[in-house]
Amino acid sequence: AQSVAQPEDQVNVAEGNPLTVKCTYSVSGNPYLFWYVQYPNRGLQFLLKYITGDNLVKGSYGFEAEFNKSQTSFHLKKPSALVSDSALYFCAVRDGQTGANNLFFGTGTRLTVIP
């Protein structure tokens, strides 16, 4: 069975500081990992993905994520936070071995960037 854990419901960071939103996962096969962002009253938007290759993945809006196989983690990072980054962030995983197409989502982390 696949699962995703986002251990922090809320992350607060000052504008200009680096931010990290944590995600750990569990799958039986190779993980396909995704981050999505949700702004108020909107659907989810794709940020970035890891399928294979370089462990550091770069995505939209200056975000990046690092795949760590030994720690089964895929933390989302940004070197300098903006107030406009304040949103709800979801980590998701798909089991690349089973071939199933559906993603399993974490419970979300609300990021607040303080001016």
Next chain:
Amino acid sequence: DVKVTQSSRYLVKRTGEKVFLECVQDMDHENMFWYRQDPGLGLRLIYFSYDVKMKEKGDIPEGYSVSREKKERFSLILESASTNQTSMYLCASSFLGGDEDLGGYTFGSGTRLTVV
């Protein structure tokens, strides 16, 4: 740009009513999904479909059904709405293809349903 359009942004329905939530995508995606989103619970998969007239149960299908008569349209049906179905409903679509198509899902803007 890929678009997933959900027909209603906000809906208020009475307990016991039959409710239809419509979703249309314009990029010829094979896969379509219905999720509900609740605070603290994240997104939970209700039903999904890989092809026309095909459906698969997700994690929480009870009280729901779906219809996919055309490739671009995936409808979620609440047979008899109850107050515990008050939630945000999100539709998504994606390609069925190989790794090069693994761009993840494209989501609609959501329908906030209130059952009174």
